[in-house]
Amino acid sequence: MRSRAAVLCVLLVVLAGCSAPFSIGGEETTSGGSNSPEAGGAGGPGADTATADAPVQNLADPAADVLGWEGGYWYNESIPVTAEDGLNASEQSTFVNRTMARIERVRELEFNTTVPVEVISREEFQGRPNATGGGARSPAFRTFDNAKFEGLFLIGEGNNSLAVQQSNRNQNVLGYYSPTNDSIVVVSESATPRISRSTLAHELTHALQDQQFNLSEGTPPTRDGYNARNGLIEGEANYVQRRYEGKCGGQWRCLDISSAGGGGGGDANLHLGVYALEYFPYADGPAFVDSVFDRKGWAGVNALHEDVPESTEQVIHPRKYGTDAPTNLTIRNASSAGWERVRPDGRPDYATLGQSALSAMFGYTIYDSYNQSPVIPPQAFLNREGRSVNRTDPFEYGLAYTNGWDGDRMAVYEKNNRTGYVWKLAWDSPGEAREFVRGYRDLLTHWGGERVLGRQGVWEIERESPFADAFRISRQGSTVTIVNAPRPDALDAVHADG
Incomplete structure (x- = not known):
């Protein structure tokens, strides 16, 4: 018998996501992953001790930009932000800058520039079809994509596979980073602009990846290559996000400015087969990254960007990374009668x-x-x-x-x-x-x-x-x-x- 309770539980996993060239996937608001302290890194004054966000505690700025300091704020500095009433422009800038400093501290990489962050309503997001990879496609592309999803027994021949994928994204995306615009968009469910700290940490990690490794290059052309590369890109972002969350309530005081209710509220229409396909990088990617980090630290993760996984099999089974390349198959054309x-x-x-x-x-x-x-x-x-x-x-x-x-x-x-x-x-x-x-x-x-x-x-x-x-x-x-x-x-x- 099918488990209806399991269906409801899976629906609670809220998708966050990224823009093209990345697929859409989940981003958790609960802490997880490793909570162990990171090594090294040029930090701010003193140890990683929690500081209250009120009253304000100002720490001295460094003479030059250093790891763990961004836009006038140290990673462990308190900030003058009131979470209960959303964010005005200056509070949003402050919140973003300190989060950038904290991502630097966790990931041990430096941001080159400040990342613009825009907060929009879900209605406005759904009016931006190109935000998550939609937009015009040729008839041949649509025919090809429809047949591919039909072959996977996910979307029937009479349905538009691109529209189904876009519908899934419109319901669940909480935010995305655009490599083309070098900026982040966060989707707020409330009229008062609110930003989930987890969503912001996730998308800022993508911005950091782009500044350090250029995410616009080398996008794989196939679904397997695409999901395999995203196993690294999204897996690393989720891994960093979880380490960041692991410090909240302990070493750091962390604000939560997210809107109540989480995702877009359209889960009843979610296509769970497509969801499972596109969620893969977020589910198995963090463990793949962790397997490399445990052996080689952040230097090993950096090296992955120069030699990304060749297949999702390598992400599912990290021991196969670098040792089990997929077979390059060919299909001879043997059609007739007008096919x-x-x-x-x-x-x-x-x-x-x-x-x-x-x-x-x-x-x-x-x-x-x-x-x-x-x-x-x-x-x-x-x-x-x-x-x-x-x-x-x-x-x-x-x-x-x-x-x-x-x-x-x-x-x-x-x-x-x-x-x-x-x-x-x-x-x-x-x-x-x-x-x-x-x-x-x-x-x-x-x-x-x-x-x-x-x-x-x-x-x-x-x-x-x-x-x-x-x-x-x-x-x-x-x-x-x-x-x-x-x-x-x-x-x-x-x-x-x-």
């Missing part, structure tokens, strides 16, 4: 979806409304703490059906406004490939699929299903090939067997 390959402008004509996407594909069966019997049990996908779901790491992306992933490539084809695709997946061993095929057959059954008599490896999903189509599954050793078409008799036209 043409979709080649979107400005991006590769193939998709690589990765282990995190495959895990979201199986995990979504816990939540969808089509079938009450999930392919995997909730406890396999949901990380629980007692009767609740872990708010900082809700999803388990290392599933039995997806472990052993070694690469994948999907090509999309179109004819008369109908689409099909060829999806080739490499696995570490024939046994891992067989296990995935077993899970994939269960997935087809979940969505209303049945074997087609007399045709080996061919399945068809019933018309009432959001994924009504035909599928051919074949395995050769450690490689699995899936061909999709509107009907069984079109499978060979999309991709000839052999």
